[in-house]
Amino acid sequence: MAAADDQDIARRLRQRDANAMAELYDKYGGLLYSVILRAVSNPATAEDLVQETFLRIWNRIHTFDIERGRLEGWIVTIARNRAIDFLRSLRSQPGESVTTLEDLEHSGLFVTRETEADRLTRRKAVGAALDKLNEEQREVLELTHFQGLTQTEIAEKMHKPLGTVKSLVRSALKVLRTSAVEAGGTAR
Amino acid sequence: MTQDEYTDLCELYALGALDGEERSEFEHHLAGCSDCREGLSRALELNEMIFSATPRVEPSPQLRRRVLASFGAQTKGPKRAFQWAIGLAAAAALMIAVIAWNTERTARIESSAELGRLREIQQILQAPGTKQVQFGPQPAATPHGSVFVNGKLGMILIAEGLSAPEPGWTYESWVITKDGTKIPIESFRAPGGRGISLLRSKVPLDQLTAVAVSLEPENVPVTKPTKVITVAPLG
Secondary structure (H helix, E strand, C coil): CCCHHHHHHHHHHHCCCHHHHHHHHHHHHHHHHHHHHHHHCCHHHHHHHHHHHHHHHHHHHHHCCCCCECHHHHHHHHHHHHHHHHHHHHHCCCCCCCCCCHHHHCHHHCECCCCHHHHHHHHHHHHHHHCCCCHHHHHHHHHHHHCCCCHHHHHHHHCCCHHHHHHHHHHHHHHHHHHHHHHHCCCC | CCHHHHHHHHHHHHCCCCCHHHHHHHHHHHHCCHHHHHHHHHHHHHHHHHHHCCCCCCCCHHHHHHHHHCCCCCCCCCCHHHHHHHHHHHHHHHHHHHHHHHHHCCCCCCCHHHHHHHHHHHHHHHCCCCEEEEECCCCCCCCEEEEEEECCCEEEEEEECCCCCCCCEEEEEEEEECCCCEEEEEEECCHHHCEEEEECCCCCHHHEEEEEEEEEECCCCCCCCCEEEEEEECC
8 A cells, every 4th residue: 555645745746736746845855865966976966856856756747656656666766767867978978879767767667565564664674784785785786776887887897797797786686685575574 | 598587687677777788688578577577666666775775965955945946836934035035936936837837748847958947947036136027918818927037147038828829930039128129039939828938148127128029930040020929118
């Protein structure tokens, strides 16, 4: 079941209630700013991208499934992807097309399967598991999640063979996935 | 690639971290694999948990005002000395929200250029020195609106009651100087009968007498107004 207050905010945004945007900002603005700032490392750029994120939410809220959708998951992914699209545009050569992450923001992919309490328990477990990663695993996760690098780009940056990077990424994600599964009971 | 290997790729695909060939192969597989579609949804959830574990950094209070002003939302606690300016901005910000809503139907406001333009408009509306000049009769069917002028930042023309131009024509905004010279600002569209035009540079107020809107043939350089629709005196 989706969080009731998130459902209410999403419903009012669909009705073009601008004050629902204030509630959304007060609830998640700090999180979105923190995620974007972690990626771009520049407060002014982060603020621009936060504004862009809220505009995108406003423009696309009609695609969001109010009953089953997971609002926080959807908007934090939009925020992260705005930051990564920005970083990729900086890294691209003039005239080179940049693959954007829009396809991965389809709101239908963000569906609630469990209670809010279960989800918070799993999130806490993932947070604790992040502290158990070794330095290299943490580094590859930072590069994939917050710098938007592909595995090949990470291999070049870390001066490691591609196979080694793939193993590091796989092992880091496995630690996190396992902790989420164990905390969530029925989750895969 | 085995099913287990595809499963392992869900998280990386969800991050956009797969390289070209691997990404294409995964997308081809994904189209026909319900397990991987489910895996992708779960991967996005795991990624969300990783993002949400980011240590919080509080943004500046100005960001809240800036974001919410874009939507015409109410913001709490304006300082008394600036209440008049914020009141002016709130009214105009609401107008921008309406324009944004209209624009959404034809083009998403997502590019940096469009965002930059909205930000400039917002800056002018919220600046303490901005003056508002209304023009035209108020019945919605006739052109009317407001001009927001700030001598240091620029000028915004918001015109309402504009009819849809005939095919091949577009609206153009102008400033008119004291000696009668007409200087084109920019062409603009008017979805829902509302159009907005931005003059970016400093405005020598003492040199200007009016702002005007005209209809011009599309894709033709403008030198003087072809069909004048409305004139807004600034004096």
